[in-house]
Amino acid sequence: MGANMRMGMLSLVLIAVVAAGCSKSPEEIEREAVEAKLAKLEQAARQEEYDRRVRAKKGAEALKPRMRDPSSFSGMAVVNREGDTCYHYRARNGFGGLSAGRAILTFDGTRxxxxQDDQFDALWQERCEGRGGQEVTLR
Structure with a gap:
């Protein structure tokens, strides 16, 4: 056997070994597909969390001007699964002390x-009371 022929045979064997190592079993293909789906779900969950935080912060910005001293506004918001944002906040009152308050930004609402609104208590019971959600700290 000549040197060229040996080199050719060695190349074919090397290609066959590499090709055999590159093929994936059905289990490996399925595992990679599951991992890709999980990665997409995790990304969607991170985006949803970000969107809820943005919503809570925007609602707080709409609440601040209603305060006697907007710079004293602080609190917490809980964004529930339905998209309603329920606020517990504190702000300085006319006597210089801090007063506690609550507010709701409904999923379909713009303000x-x-x-102070007439329907607040019923809305709070319906949309906020006893519902969990993602907490967002407000400053």
Missing amino acids: PVDE
Whole structure:
């Protein structure tokens, strides 16, 4: 056997070994597909969390001007699964002390509803009371 022929045979064997190592079993293909789906779900969950935080912050920005001293506004918001944002907040009152308050930004609403609105208590019971969700700290 000549040197060229040996080199050709060695190349074919090397290609066959590499090709055999590159093929994936059905289990490996399925595992990679599951991992890709999980990665997409995790990305969607991160995006949803970000969207909820943005929604809570925008609602808080709409609430601040209603305060006697907007710079004193702080609190917490809970964004529930339905997309309603329920606020517990504190702000400085006319006597210099801090007063607690609550407000709701409904998923379909464009402005927050606070305790001064007539329908607030019923809306709070329906949309906020006893519902969990993602907490967002407000400053």
